[in-house]
Amino acid sequence: MTARAQRLLALWPKSAPPRVTVRPLVVVCITAHLLVSAVPSRLAQAARANAATLRPAVTRTSATAPTRAIRLASATSLDPAPLLTYAASHEFPPVHAPNAQKAMNKRLSQITFELSRDPPPETNCAQTLGAKRFANLFDDLGSVYSSLGDDAKAAEAYTKAIACNPRAEFLHAQLAAALLDMGRYQDARIETQRQLSLGRANFSVYTLITQLDFIEGKWLDAVADARLAASEAPDDEQATYWQCFLWLAQKHGGTHEPVLLNRRIPPTWPAPILESLRGKITETQLLDAIESEHDGHRQREILTEALFYTGQKHLAEGQTDLAVKYFTATTNLNVPYFIEHHLAMAELEKLRHPMPKSDMLSPP
Numbered sequence: 116m117t118a119r120a121q122r123l124l125a126l127w128p129k130s131a132p133p134r135v136t137v138r139p140l141v142v143v144c145i146t147a148h149l150l151v152s153a154v155p156s157r158l159a160q161a162a163r164a165n166a167a168t169l170r171p172a173v174t175r176t177s178a179t180a181p182t183r184a185i186r187l188a189s190a191t192s193l194d195p196a197p198l199l200t201y202a203a204s205h206e207f208p209p210v211h212a213p214n215a216q217k218a219m220n221k222r223l224s225q226i227t228f229e230l231s232r233d234p235p236p237e238t239n240c241a242q243t244l245g246a247k248r249f250a251n252l253f254d255d256l257g258s259v260y261s262s263l264g265d266d267a268k269a270a271e272a273y274t275k276a277i278a279c280n281p282r283a284e285f286l287h288a289q290l291a292a293a294l295l296d297m298g299r300y301q302d303a304r305i306e307t308q309r310q311l312s313l314g315r316a317n318f319s320v321y322t323l324i325t326q327l328d329f330i331e332g333k334w335l336d337a338v339a340d341a342r343l344a345a346s347e348a349p350d351d352e353q354a355t356y357w358q359c360f361l362w363l364a365q366k367h368g369g370t371h372e373p374v375l376l377n378r379r380i381p382p383t384w385p386a387p388i389l390e391s392l393r394g395k396i397t398e399t400q401l402l403d404a405i406e407s408e409h410d411g412h413r414q415r416e417i418l419t420e421a422l423f424y425t426g427q428k429h430l431a432e433g434q435t436d437l438a439v440k441y442f443t444a445t446t447n448l449n450v451p452y453f454i455e456h457h458l459a460m461a462e463l464e465k466l467r468h469p470m471p472k473s474d475m476l477s478p479p
Contacts, residue, residue: 196437197402198422202444207415210449211263219259226256240279250280257289264451266296284310288319295323296457298464300330318347325360326454329427330461334368345376354378355385359424362392366431384408384417388424398425419448423455430462439466 194200211219235249243249257272270293277286287310294303304327310320321344328337341361348354358375365373380386387404390396401421408414426441445459 196440197399198405198418198425199440199444201402201405202418202422202448207448208411210412210415210451212412219262222255223259223263226252226259230256235275235279240275241281243279246279250276250283250286252276253279254283254286254289257293261289261293261296262452266293269293270297284315284317285319287315288317288323291320291323292454295326295330296451298461300327300461303327316343318344318349318353321347322357322454325357325364326458329360329364329458330465332367334364337364338368342376345378351379351381352383352385355380355389359385359389359392362389363424363427363431366428385420388421391421392424392428401425415448416450416453419445419450419453420455422448423459426459426462435466439463442466 209216229252230249233245235245236243240246240249253272253276257269257276260266260269260272270290273286273290273293277283277290280286287306291303291306291310294300294306303323307320307323307327310316321340325337325340325344328334328340338361341357341364345354345357345361348357354376358378358380361375362373380389384404387396387401391398391401405414405418405421408417422441422445426438426445429435429441430438442459442462445455446463448456450456
């Protein structure tokens with residue numbers, strides 16, 4: 116976990132930590148539970164809408180294990196897209212818990228006050244006696260803006276932090292992440308390539324390059340970079356996210372049976388996503404894992420993830436219209452501090468306005 120992640124966690128309630136480029140550990144029980152209540156009308160309506168527009172999926176039931184109270188009765192038994200149904204029918208709490216929002220606003224006021232009381236020089240900040248302190252303040256400022264979804268201000272803050280501490284590798288990675296989230300893909304690519312040329316390749320850099328590979332449709336590069344990200348991940352749970360990218364990159368590239376990195380896959384989240392991509396569990400079972408998370412904020416976050424990766428799966432299979440539905444549902448949940456939110460936005464923009472080939476080339 117980066118210093119940025121640790122500082123953000125200090126601002127966030129423990130029940131719903133933020134997600135940054137390097138993901139904090141989250142343990143989510145994946146044991147399915149049965150719903151015995153009647154089907155809510157909104158859920159039934161959303162299920163019927165999905166069934167009317169999507170090709171029904173084949174459902175298999177077990178004689179020994181009832182499937183979620185007969186899969187929420189007949190209204191949802193033919194639902195071909197249970198994740199979409201759930202996202203459309205379920206009401207979530209605000210994306211930021213009130214105490215988290217208050218903590219971030221308080222920290223924002225503290226940082227701006229500190230910078231106004233003792234401002235850094237406009238030039239040559241790195242040569243200033245308090246350069247490290249200024250860099251830390253701007254880093255904190257960028258982290259708060261990033262969590263609030265203001266990527267432009269985050270990028271500006273990280274740029275100022277780098278001016279005060281240009282050797283801090285994590286600051287360059289965070290600037291590249293903010294540029295990526297703003298849709299400035301060429302600038303983000305240049306920043307990551309600069310780090311590679313300086314011999315500063317690390318987990319954060321590989322994750323950023325993988326995201327850019329996906330946005331630009333460079334599947335051979337994405338396979339290599341996702342493999343490096345999964346290999347360099349500081350723990351198995353973070354590695355599993357990049358195993359998902361590795362699987363999808365191979366699928367996009369036409370590989371019938373993708374090969375994963377030989378690394379332990381923990382039985383906790385996000386393992387259900389990877390199992391779903393590999394066809395080892397159904398989308399309904401993936402939804403069961405999501406519903407087993409009882410914290411509303413966290414459930415919103417992991418549903419965001421599940422929708423995005425499922426959308427990527429459909430896109431790799433050539434089901435573009437269906438993928439658009441999943442990407443749209445991902446962005447509608449509005450979790451701006453998750454990379455899946457921004458990648459879904461990028462996919463929707465790309466599908467609406469395909470990038471010219473000249474724009475998809477990375478600089479030499």
